[in-house]
Amino acid sequence: MHVLLTNDDGPLDDNSCPYMKYFVDEILTTTDWDLSIVVPNEQRSWIGKAHFAGKTLTTTYIYTRLSTSAPNANINSFEGPFKTSQPQFPQPEWQEWVLVNSTPAACADIGIHHVYSKKKGPIDLVLSGPNFGKNSSNLYILASGTVGAAMEAVTHGVKAIALSYAFNNLDHDFHILKEAAKISVKLIKKLYVQLQTMENVDIFSVNVPLIESLKLGSTKIHYAPILNNYWNSIYAPSDELNEHGQQQYMWNPDFKKVYKDGLADLTHTDSRVLLEEGISVTPLKASFNIVEPFSGEITLDDDESAENSHRFLITIPQEAYVYKPLLPDFSITTDISLLKNIPQDVKVFHYGEYEDIDIDLIGEKPSQYYIPSYIYRKALIRKHFLANTIQHYVAKHPESVLIQNVPQSYQLEVDYAEFLDDALDDAYELRDEIEAGGRTWILKPSMSDKGQGIRLFKTIDRLQEIFNSFEEGDSEDEDEVNETENGVIISQLRHFIVQEYKSRPLLLQNYDNKKFHLRTYVVCKGNLQVFVYKNILTLFAATEYHDPNDDNDEEQVSMDGHLTNTCLQETGNPLVVPFWKLEDTKFSEEQKKKVFDQVLETTKELYTAATSVDKMNFQPMDNAIEIFGIDFLVNEDYTVTLLEVNSYPDFKQTGDDLKGLIYELFDRVVKEVVSPLVTGTQSETTESTLVSVLSQ
Template sequence: MASSAELCTTTAPRTLCYDRRRPFGARSRCRWARGRPTFGAAPPSHAGEGPERVLPASVSFSSCLRPPLYYNAPAKVTEQPIDRSKRQGQRLDAPAPSRTPILTRREHLALAPPPPANLTAAMHILVTNDDGPPSPESSPYVHCLVKHLQEAGHVVSVCLPHTQRSWIGKAHMIGQTLTPTYYRPGKNVHADEADAVGTTHHRPAPSGDVEEWVLVDGTPASCVQIGLYHFFQDRGPIDLVVSGPNYGRNSTSVFALSSGTLGAALEAAVCRQKAIALSFAFFTRNHDPVIIESACRHSVRVIEALYQRWPTDDSVDLYSVNVPLVEDVERNATMWADMLQNYWSAGSCFEEVDADGAGDAADEEASIREGPGGEADVKDGTDASANAKRGHKHKHFKWAPRLTQLHKSVDESGPGNDGRTVKEGKTCITPLKANFAMAEGAFSRKEFVLPPLAAATSQQDLPVRTKNPAVDGSSPPLIRAIVAYEDPYVQPLILSALRSLGLGDKLDLVTELPSTGDDGVSLASLLPASDTRTLQITPYEAIDFEFAASHPQTCLVNSYMIRKALIRKHYLSSTVDHWAAKNPSSVLRRHVQRSEAFEVDYAEFLDDALVEAFDLRESMARNDEAPADDNPAAREWWILKPGMSDRGQGVRLFSTMEELQGIFDGWEAERPDSDDEGDDDDDDADGDGEENEGAGRGDGDYITTSHLRHFVAQPYVHPPLLLPSEPEPRKFHIRTYVLATGSLRVHVYRHMLALFAAKPYRAPWEHSPTDIDSYLTNTCLQEQQQQQQSGASPSSPPIDANGTSLTLRNTVQRFWSLPLERATLDDIFTQICASTGELFEAAARAMPVHFQTLPNAFEVFGLDFLVDAAGHAWLLEVNAFPDFKQTGGDLSSLVEGFWRGVAREAVAPFFGVEGSVAAEAGDGERADMVLVKDVDLGRR
């Protein structure tokens, strides 16, 4: 009978085509018949197609006897499309071999039925190895595997060591500068075929039409790093790293611990990439191309099945797969197997040689693998040891491991381990963690059920990669979450909320931003690929809006770019006026006080600035005309607010023109000289970042020049709602946390806060205009004043044992714990929800230039409401980036619950993980985020 090598010498011409889905016109081979022999269970009924030969059934490497096969040699080479359901090497018209188990082994205990094969998605696969570029002596398999992966519809990128690096493990060469070269593979894939070895070049090809691999003068682990992060980014994210096929088995622990193939897969695993180490175990020195092709086809099926069924519970980081090079490898069982724990026996793994006797490293490796005592010669278990030498003598030491000792340990082991499974001609899969420990061995000695060969996936069945891979029901890919909020109070609460999504290692957290000077942070520099699914939660100034705008499907940021229609008080007044004019029945008419907006550059021009503030001027004129001894309660009192201040700065009460002029004259007298030449262009900026509530404006209460432009004056709400249970009632306002998502959904967080003034409330005519502690409820100002009185540092205010500021301990309470009737609390909350929802719609529709939503953004706001004595809620202001730390340590759980709601309502839906989050959150927690507005602004 002709040898198997002789049966494969006839090769048909193959045509090259280009798949438009592959970047650079990556080359794939059209599937044409190559004149391969076919096998059948019975002799052919027709004649003239070639001589007929009988092949004996394989009994050495299978647990089941099989009938003889009839070989039909092809009469001639023809070019015709091949049906992938009839893959090369498949036995045609033959009944499926018996799967009767050997009861003493129970090796065919099946797993759950695999999902349909046509669900396997096209992947971007990085291939590396430890054997180097294709070579008949040291790397005979890699080109064949790459070809089959490409034919299966996958995008394949290749980064290999430039020479053989076997037995090197997971090493990097410290101090060495790695240099790439570029390998263009030959036309044929097998070492014994013409044009099998490609060419190496020092520079890459100028055209992307040339298939080109990257060779690195480093280790296999270094090749993984270079391939993942420095090449191939324009081909899309890498889904899987395949290391191999190794020239020889990597079963049992002694082989695995030294394997460069496993070392590369381990490097990928610690880079949070799925990885498979693939090794081909050979039993003969004759490398049959038919068997190699069959092993590569089988490996592709195993790789696709493992990726498709990859555990989502972090129980596995990588797989070690050993495929025996035997006939019928595609039909033999594929088994789960534990790794056999074995050891070197007594004696050295090095052989002493004369200093001049060291040979070429590649030749030495071949002799180890294929020579006496190697993998291809396992019958003789003896090995001569080196003679003992006395004294010191200059000598060299050649790597000469005694592999027969390892083969003997396999022979003596029980069933179910990887070495024994490979020896029996079966493929074995060992799940591993990247910590030198095997993963849970629950599947040991069970069969890994692959899709049937007849149902193998065709390229036409492979779905095109979508921008949101989570929509196909597979486990979500990695999410790079950049969380650097620069607030030690709220940063850990945000991280805890994100971890509550239950993504495990799918969530890659980055908690520090690089120092970039005045250029800002480039989000692309923090990502492994431009289409990495990205969440950015940072201060406004650090958000990369340009990157977010160009990646609306994969990048979510924590702020809208423009929202001054809400957060600047004079714009807020204009927003409400425009909306109320078009909607006379709007609830905003009843929950936002009318405002008079004006601009002042210098105090001496105040009178000119009030020319168009008709209501304000008329009110102050009436107050001026009232007799001095008249009842001051009859006056109409106003509250002055700078349009761009925060932390209660610049808020004053007045009732006459003289009092108002005195306020501005006092600010101008207190202003430092350095502020005389301020920036007068704040209003022209598109960004809204500086209006963050927690940003601060300095330690003084003066108003800088940049604030001396826009002011609003509103009728003062008197009397406010006071708590009757307090002996000296204090004024309070309600802080409401609000989430705005996309374009546009608005949620109100049910757990609100009540922030109290420092002193008992007094009517505006009963205290000095500078005595703000009785009517200002801003806790930031109270804490600042206490620090000044106590001499404490602003960065380290006095706190109690729970980390709560001593100032906040008595000034911040839960809204729902206030000593008011439940009906009163419910009514106030209903008013707040109604006015909040309509306010955001008013900003989006009436002021679209100054409030621009983004479909891939969310933002949290702090809205302040004041309730009057009649129980009517009035909106005071809207704060972007609210100062959460004013909540205090005692109520930090309230803030954490809000951020869990943000993660649930904003982050999870964007990245397609709502199901797992909904399962984790209870009904009460889901009800905390009250949806008050859901409008479609048409922005996608």
């Protein structure tokens, strides 16, 4: 393996580069690496990934022999410098060092492409360091020439490891430095293997503490993120002017403040690992990360009054999965006091939780205050209201697709488990159907979410056991929910629906025959336009599906493989796949199109039903929008079944890998729904992923 070693401390020196020789000797005596060394000709710390643009560079050469087998005063001695390579210092007795009159980044470039590549072949790995001092936290990493050289290597197609030694004093203990070198080489061997297999990692930044307890096998090594910290000014004005009468500013970084900030931050970071006398390893990409979801065109106008008259108020937590959607036409603020006195010429769109909405302001200033949720939408989001809405609608519209795509629902109102029998007397048709046997039924609490309380059963006795188990899960503190059993508190819910279980879902062999549902985002605007977001997500259950009707156990049906809520799969790696990227011989593009068309038609009929049947419990508003999450099951005959409607859907179920789909959704919503609603201007969109299905 051809390894290029560089640094930002320059050539060997007891004061400015005291650690590197131990590391070089460890490499030469314990590895078979072909080592090439290219370093700056003088100390170049705090220079980052800079180049001296326009400067012509030259090289000089020094030569060293092994010098760290025992403590001595000449560890950092060398022969040279010479203006050219000297053949009288042959390897392996002598190690050649090339000195470049430039920056660490330039050394990486010249080392990779020029000095040794033709003689020894291409570079496999660039090592930068060990640096004289730690490079933990963003303040030091962003300024570090050591890390800068590693970054430069990646821009030339070679992965790299930046190595830094954190010291507490300037007594360079021989034995500690020998141990640090031994640990560093062993760790680099391990990290190099990872770099070869991990496409998303370009660099490892390693920090080793030079402490008395440093010991291979006992000093802990931890992966850790970078501490996010800040400087005060790193310069201080001088009391004296220079000879030309100019003000002078002296180099004066407040290292003590940075250290104290690190002490105060107790989160797991590279700095915290060092403080706890461990070795930190931070995987990095050699790039600036774009702050999503900013994209699209920025327009400038001489008239700034229109822009200043539109405000976007955000009151969700900054750590929320979706915090700042793209807002090209709005001025963003997080100051909720804006609502206390909205200027007469200002319109505010308030993006926050339902509880944050100013209910009074909705009616007081309907043309100035816009909100992300309708106030009344129980007709859709509560399952027993939804059942009533659909039942009444299809009675008058027997041709509606809702008859085929929504299962018949039976309602139970149960305050306590002991009253289940009375509830079944009221729902006598359900009792008769269950007692007829031969089918599996699903129980759903009307108001719960995240799959809580959903159960399968086949007999009335088993249904009674389910309600008994709910009560057993109750505690004296009625706010406590039995999480381990995914239970509910009956006395707080009361309303349940029962449906015949759709036991023949479409199963795809490429996805281990796991049951899945489609998470479809539906956007409602004003009173009333309805759009379906084309980029549907497919959420899979954790385990393979088995038809409960094939199970001879009449008493208990396991929920394994039946619940597709990814929030219930916290211990695993939930499988979420974009609908249009599903790949299986049983699900062609034509069949996907058929399913999507059914989703569109069912959604259209659903909102038509809500606005015509239960106008009390679904009230669209001119100054509101809402994003609903609607779940559909795909059956083996490629028909769809409506499962439920969710307000304020849990976007983080999408996962980090597909986060871009959610940002695109918000981008479209802001440009095509919010902006036209607030500004009164129509968006110019030739092609959109928001498909209009209803306009009343």
